[in-house]
Amino acid sequence: MNHADPVADADSAGADRARRRMAFWPLLMYLIGLVWAYLSVPFEGHTSAPENVVYSVLVAGPFWIAMLVFLVVVRRDGRAKP
Amino acid sequence: MRLDSWVMELFFLPLVYLVMREARIVYGRERASIFFWGSILWTGTIENLAVMLGAYDYFAYANYYSFGGRVIQGYGGWVAWILFVPVSICLGWFFLSFPALMVSIRLLGDRANIWLKAAFAGLILVSYDVFFDPLAVVNQWWRWTTPALYIRGVPLSNWIGWFFLLFFFGALYERTVLQQKGVRGLVWLERMLFRADTTDLSGMDTWRIGRIFYFRLAAYLPVFFAVSMIASLLTTTLWNNRWGPYHNVFPATAIHEKYTIPAAGQAGSPRQEPAILSVGEQPSGADR
Numbered sequence: 343m344n345h346a347d348p349v350a351d352a353d354s355a356g357a358d359r360a361r362r363r364m365a366f367w368p369l370l371m372y373l374i375g376l377v378w379a380y381l382s383v384p385f386e387g388h389t390s391a392p393e394n395v396v397y398s399v400l401v402a403g404p405f406w407i408a409m410l411v412f413l414v415v416v417r418r419d420g421r422a423k424p
Numbered sequence: 425m426r427l428d429s430w431v432m433e434l435f436f437l438p439l440v441y442l443v444m445r446e447a448r449i450v451y452g453r454e455r456a457s458i459f460f461w462g463s464i465l466w467t468g469t470i471e472n473l474a475v476m477l478g479a480y481d482y483f484a485y486a487n488y489y490s491f492g493g494r495v496i497q498g499y500g501g502w503v504a505w506i507l508f509v510p511v512s513i514c515l516g517w518f519f520l521s522f523p524a525l526m527v528s529i530r531l532l533g534d535r536a537n538i539w540l541k542a543a544f545a546g547l548i549l550v551s552y553d554v555f556f557d558p559l560a561v562v563n564q565w566w567r568w569t570t571p572a573l574y575i576r577g578v579p580l581s582n583w584i585g586w587f588f589l590l591f592f593f594g595a596l597y598e599r600t601v602l603q604q605k606g607v608r609g610l611v612w613l614e615r616m617l618f619r620a621d622t623t624d625l626s627g628m629d630t631w632r633i634g635r636i637f638y639f640r641l642a643a644y645l646p647v648f649f650a651v652s653m654i655a656s657l658l659t660t661t662l663w664n665n666r667w668g669p670y671h672n673v674f675p676a677t678a679i680h681e682k683y684t685i686p687a688a689g690q691a692g693s694p695r696q697e698p699a700i701l702s703v704g705e706q707p708s709g710a711d712r
Contacts, residue, residue: 360449361526367439367446368523372552374435378559381425385558386577397555397576404551405524408544412527 358420362413369409429501429565433512440519447522455601458634463518466593466641471509479570524548525594542594546587553586573663581656588652592644600637610643
């Protein structure tokens with residue numbers, strides 16, 4: 343017997359919005375982390391909190407760039423649909 | 425300013441719920457649940473083994489946190505634990521890895537190899553942790569106690585492990601749950617265990633696919649450890665910049681004995697006993 347999982351229609355606007363939110367929440371956590379990095383004591387090898395922030399923006403580049411590109415792509419997909 | 429781990433959890437746990445809610449819309453309730461429980465099993469097992477092997481610890485016995493041993497006796501600083509690992513650590517992995525895998529699959533497309541997509545997702549995950557782990561270290565949410573090349577207070581082997589965590593998990597999840605296909609080398613064993621041909625899982629009950637996925641995770645656990653250990657030992661042998669001694673709450677392992685050099689005035693004593701911090705005591709710089 344086949345109990346197919348009722349997956350949301352992959353092309354539906356609702357699923358697109360859910361995809362965007364799913365990528366947005368980790369991005370929000372990252373932004374909260376940047377604030378923490380600023381409030382926190384300097385990381386090992388750093389001398390000031392602003393140095394933490396610069397480091398955090400640079401090293402997490404692949405993360406936030408991929409998330410932002412994804413958000414743009416899914417947004418564009420949604421607009422291209424009739 | 426130092427932030428306690430419960431403050432991090434306060435922000436973090438509602439976001440875990442929100443990611444789960446969206447995942448249920450995107451992938452369906454059952455597939456999202458399979459990812460969730462799979463990530464708990466996968467990270468819970470690996471993290472606990474890593475802690476017991478002496479790679480790091482979460483101050484489980486330290487009475488260190490602001491509430492620990494003061495307001496709540498015996499409180500270890502985290503809301504809940506799976507053995508020696510806070511539940512939030514496993515949930516955090518789920519919270520980051522499911523979106524990372526989704527982003528990777530969408531950006532690289534259906535035609536790309538599953539291992540390539542898993543590797544890209546692993547890269548996204550690692551880049552987040554290269555930022556987050558130094559923050560955790562200075563806030564003393566956990567402490568690293570393994571010989572390695574340390575960068576911003578975090579061993580390189582940690583990021584090697586993070587990469588392979590999602591590399592294997594993501595590839596198996598996509599292959600098993602999303603594509604519903606077999607994994608070469610496991611088909612004969614699965615035929616015996618599940619009494620079914622697992623080369624094509626389409627048409628099979630989703631929960632049964634979930635059980636096959638969990639089995640595949642278990643089967644790949646030794647592969648994960650072998651690959652991660654070889655890569656970590658290689659980098660440690662080549663570029664180690666912190667030799668110890670280490671103060672993990674667990675007894676010394678063979679690896680630590682090999683890499684630990686006697687501290688001054690401790691000839692013949694290759695390793696110090698684990699330091700159990702008392703109430704209000706701050707860990708020394710060597711602990712972090």
